[in-house]
Amino acid sequence: MATTKILILDALNELLEAEFKDFKWRLENSDTPIPRGKLENANCHKVVDLMVQHHNTSDAGKIAVRTLRNINQNELADQLKGKLQEVPEDVPAGAGASSSGKPVPTPTTGVTVTITSNGGTVKAPVVHGCNVNGPMTFN
Incomplete structure (x- = not known):
């Protein structure tokens, strides 16, 4: 593509x-x-x-x-x-994948994303080009 x-x-x-x-x-x-x-x-x-x-x-x-x-x-x-319109949103290198190597769906507005790992390393999500109204927590 x-x-x-x-x-x-x-x-x-x-x-x-x-x-x-x-x-x-x-x-x-x-x-x-x-x-x-x-x-x-x-x-x-x-x-x-x-x-x-x-x-x-x-x-x-x-x-x-x-x-x-x-x-x-x-x-x-x-x-x-x-x-x-047919091009998927550009995702920075290293983003959009879980520790298992399987793709993580891109979240949409108002959606909570939970990423878990079974012994692997999870990189924090990338927040880019957005406005945040309300709390944002990364654990």
Whole structure:
């Protein structure tokens, strides 16, 4: 299955040179701009890496879709949006597995997750990109 970065890269590779320059210009002049000096000579691969570095992976996908729409590449934006919906959420390395090596389902909002170990080591869950209202306990 393709990753978010690969899907964005594939979409950028469909752009003509002038369209790609317009795409980069819009990234430089967005609400959360990527510095112009970093984008100036960047190829498609570098642009994708910069988008992920300046935003998180899922936001980079949303920004790519929005920016494609802004340069009137609506069909390409729709294709990318559809493909991005099929990509599972990116999980940091080492997360999402129990001590037995079996995958742990990704929790959803309002769900309590209990991880147990029969003699193995359990790494604490990763909390990333969320707002917590109320207590949070790690034992």
